[in-house]
Amino acid sequence: MIAAVDKNTCIGCGACPDICGDIFKMEDDGLAIAYVNPVPSELEDCAKEAADGCPVDAIHVN
Numbered sequence: 001m002i003a004a005v006d007k008n009t010c011i012g013c014g015a016c017p018d019i020c021g022d023i024f025k026m027e028d029d030g031l032a033i034a035y036v037n038p039v040p041s042e043l044e045d046c047a048k049e050a051a052d053g054c055p056v057d058a059i060h061v062n
């Protein structure tokens with residue numbers, strides 16, 4: 001599974017690293033990135049949770 005953050009949509013709320021810090025982190029620009037790809041199978045659930053928890057649907061997992 002690949003996780004991606006659409007930086008044009010991300011508002012930098014910080015929720016995704018809180019939910020799944022093994023996959024997502026905040027960058028110096030104040031926006032999130034998915035820094036581990038492909039997502040290891042044992043982290044797929046938390047990556048999906050982060051995607052579901054994003055208030056602006058900026059995270060795409062597939």
Ligand code: SF4
Pocket residue numbers: 005009010011012013014015016017031032053054055056057058059
């Ligand atoms: S949860 Fe969404 S809006 Fe918030 S930092 Fe992550 S990608 Fe950006």
